[in-house]
Amino acid sequence: MKKLILISGLILMVSCQEKSKLDPNINPFFQDWTTPYEVPPFMDIKNEDYMPAFKKGMEENLAEIETIIKNTDDPTFANTIEELERTGKLLSKVQRVFSNLASSNTNPKLQELQRELSPMLSAHYDKIVLNEDLFNRVEEIWNNRESANLSKEQQKLLKDTRKQFVRSGALLNDSQKKQITEINSKISELSTEFGQNLLAETNGFELILNKSDLDGLSDAVISAASEAASQKMDQAESEDEKEKYKDKYVFTPHRTSMYPFLTESTRRDLREKLYNSYVMRGDNANETDNNDIAAQMAKLRAERANIMGYKTHADFILEENMLKTPDEVYDLLIQLWKPALKRAKAEVADMQAVADSEGKDFKIAAWDWWHYSEKVRKDKYDLDEAAIRPYLSLDNVIQGVFNTTNKLWGLNFKEIFDIDSYHPDARIWEVTDKDGSHLAIFIGDYFTRSNKRGGAWMSSFKGQSNLDGRERPIVVNVCNFPAPVGDNPSLLSFENAVTLFHEFGHAMHGILTDVTYGSMAGTSGPRDFIELPSQLLEHWVSEPEVLKSFATHYETGETIPDELIEKLLKAGKFNQGFINTEYLAASLLDMDWHTLSLQDAKNISNNFENNSMNKIGLIDEIAPRYRSTYFAHIFSGGYSSGYYSYVHAAVLDSDAFEAFKEAGDVFDPELSASLRKNIYEKGSTEEAMDLYVNFRGRKPIIEPLLKVRGLDGSSD
Amino acid sequence: MKQILFLGLFFISFTANSHNPEKLVISEIERGQLNFENETIAAEYSAALKRQRIRRLSAMSWSKKIYIFIKAGFEHIIPQGLDHILFVLGLFFSTLKLRSLILQVTAFTFAHSITLALAALGFVKLQLSVVEPLIFLSIVWVAFENTFFKKTTKWRPLVVFTFGLLHGLGFATLLTQYGLPKDNFISLLLAFNVGVEFGQFAVLLVAFILIRLIYLKTEYKNQLKIPASILIGCTGLFWFIESLI
Secondary structure (H helix, E strand, O other): OHHHHHHHHHHHHHHOOOOOOOOOOOOHHHOOOOOHHHOOOHHHOOHHHHHHHHHHHHHHHHHHHHHHHHOOOOOOHHHHHHHHHHOOHHHHHHHHHHHHHHHHOOOHHHHHHHHHHHHHHHHHHHHHHOOHHHHHHHHHHHHOHHHHOOOHHHHHHHHHHHHHHHHOOOOOOHHHHHHHHHHHHHHHHHHHHHHHHHHHHHHOOOEEEOHHHOOOOOHHHHHHHHHHHHHHHHHOOOHHHHHHHOOOEEEOOOHHHHHHHHHHOOOHHHHHHHHHHHHOOOOOOOOOOOHHHHHHHHHHHHHHHHHHOOOOHHHHHHOOOOOOOHHHHHHHHHHHHHHHHHHHHHHHHHHHHHHHHOOOOOOOOHHHHHHHHHHHHHHHOOOOHHHHHHHOEHHHHHHHHHHHHHHHHOOEEEEOOOOOOOOOOEEEEEEEOOOOOEEEEEEEEEEOOOOOOOOOEEEEEEOOEOOOOOEOOEEEEEEEEOOOOOOOOOEOOHHHHHHHHHHHHHHHHHHHOOOOOHHHOOOOOOHHHHHHHHHHHHHHHOOHHHHHHHOEOOOOOOEOOHHHHHHHHHHOOOOHHHHHHHHHHHHHHHHHHHOOOHHHHHOOOOOHHHHHHHHHOOOOOOOOOOOHHHOHHHHOOOOOOOOOHHHHHHHHHHHHHHHHHHHOOOOOHHHHHHHHHHHHOOOOOOOHHHHHHHHHOOOOOOHHHHHHOOOOOOOO | OHHHHHHHHHHHOOOOOOEOOOOOOOOOOOOOOOOOOHHHHHHHHHHHHHHHHHHHHHOOOHHHHHHHHHHHHHHHHOOOOHHHHHHHHHHHHHOOOHHHHHHHHHHHHHHHHHHHHHHHOOOOOOOHHHHHHHHHHHHHHHHHHHHHOOOOOOOHHHHHHHHHHHHHHHHHHHHHHHOOOHHHHHHHHHHHHHHHHHHHHHHHHHHHHHHHHHHOOHHHHHHHHHHHHHHHHHHHHHHHHHHHO
16 A cells, blocks of 8 residues: 555656646547647546547548538539548547557457447448449549649549449449349358368367377477466366376467477377378368368359459459559569479478488478478577577667668657656657658557557557648557566567567658658558568668667677677578478469459369469478468458568568668668658559659569578578 | 548458568468456556656656655655654654664664665565564554653664664665666665655654644653653554554
């Protein structure tokens, strides 16, 4: 009790927060936010405030749309498209806060609200996008666009806005619309079922081992497996079931359980068993088999594409992307495929040599990959992760990324303490430009905690727009780095540091953006482009010059030694043949599923995946990163004909960074300025490929990526 | 318009457009599970608060930090440290002789400074749940001595010194929970201690002035000695029992 009093006394003194000055009797979303830079008044927002704000936000939004439609003047860009940009302010205000906090600082109430809101919101947006009167106005402006004297940015906005309606079926007749709705709801059911089956299949297998089966496993892996067994015991309902797990060790086809086992276990028979349980998920001819669902979805998607006027589903999806046609995607993937496969074969040979030298009498198989590649790694690429962490305290890495953007674009960051954030670990910085003007607010929420989702992401609490005066954004990065223990700093792995730079790259896209219309700001571009700004920034963290500028030992202050940097960079090329081959195989599989004509989709053979993989010559030692029956990205997520995007963005970022390498200065002022002007500021105001060509002077090529990943023959 | 549509999508697949790929090329859609363990969340929250305070302090000027810690030390006595106030008053009522009082207060100050420093530096560690009842007992003991012993024993300064060690631990557990920035550790520790001394001195000064105002003569303080000490002792005893429950 007293303890609390003392602490609260000190807190009051140290915090000296500005009060938000909001009226506590009125919903904070219905008031103007007078906080500095309009940071949401987090401390004033209560769980109960969301729903009324959402409801009123939707109502207002629909009323605004009604006003636009009722306008008796002829439809013009200004009275329709631009007005649309101004609609939905309240809804966006509450939605941004809600969707951020529901992921980064959630509670059971927010989770419940999320379930409740999701159908309400999709119904709301349907009302707008399916509004025929509204579309008619847009279409009229579209038809008269030649004579309207629109700027380039306005033309793009008009095109994008219209496309939203068209892609939702605005040009279809009523029976077609009905068909689309039916197909959509079937697809949505199937995709849920696919996900549920996958979950059941992943949870449905367990390798229960005795003490005598643990050969080769490390203490950490053994204790995790024993912990898994005792958890199973706790959950068990009958005594018999409890007995099953007593003093046993459990491994499952979840990757976090499987990979350590495949890496360490010297029991080849058990590796094979566990590996097969993983790759056969959804393919066991039982009631949770996903083969038929995948085939049905492919057929429905082809059907929908046909109705919409596209040859295949991939054509329909890619229209929105940077690579516009299936041919362009195949072309890229096949170009990368050959060197990746070549490298993978070399890796198999390396592993076979190790196995032979051990006197083993077998040919390396898929379930041997982790075990033997680990031996190769120790031999050729050994790197002690623990030796690097002391140089990568979180504060150092943050300073490193700040310094990097300072050298590139002259940005400055100042931590602010007089604004309340949504959690004390979510730190707030003001970002200023090289001339000292305010650019954005950046919130960095880096530590893992139990009311935060896993993973790492970027988002924003406020967008950027210049439509009605200069409005600057509030951008957030959320990560899951280990929280500090006691008074020690949080020490990151190199992978964590790369993640931090990655997310900060997205943040830069959101912070530097400078466009007129908010809907085209920041990260609004196509999926195969928006990973460019993030992945590009990762290259700097691997530059020895940059690393040395911030990676100092948290106790001794010593700068990271060259030898360690060298090992670190070399380790990045380990196993790239495998990683790229399994990824590219999955990407090609995704494309094959979604470039089926309706006719072909109706007659999918049982060997579809096999044929597809044989066509490209995938070796037996590697399975696609995801086989069809557990390819959740494309059958229960939003990545259909989009799984290639990661490598496409990687081609872009390697090629873009190569420009700095060619210039001989990773902070070359002219290039930095051009990068900012042509990529980071532009949002989606131009076609992504045009933006890229404006920066690079030509289209991207794959060679720099091959070099980065050691697929150019240098690792052989 | 596009914005709201975008937001709609954004809502559903909230991070789809800006997730972090697991490695360079690979991403998982399955994000981590959430588990709501309120205790964990509360513990995480207070650890985060401490980090935030330390960051805030680090960003302040040196003089501001010193001021804050002196003030914190002072407030830890007045108004928040009723237990320490009572203990000091117990000392105040124990004797008529200024010399004896000064001796006791000095012994107390000296002792709690030692343990405060030792504990804050991490050399000594004791749970507040152990220290706190003992502090309350020390109040009871001082009051007991005042009430039943005709004259203060010559061991009194030593006893007070021992109690001072306890009180210092009490200050320290709270201070370390609060968190001291590493770069100004010693100076802020000293500042906190200085604040505590000011608070203690203020208590004595006020008590002294009040007695003078009421009785005009310091000698009459003796008439108050037993009733005041009984009151102090009972309060201490009550706290002690409460702290054990």
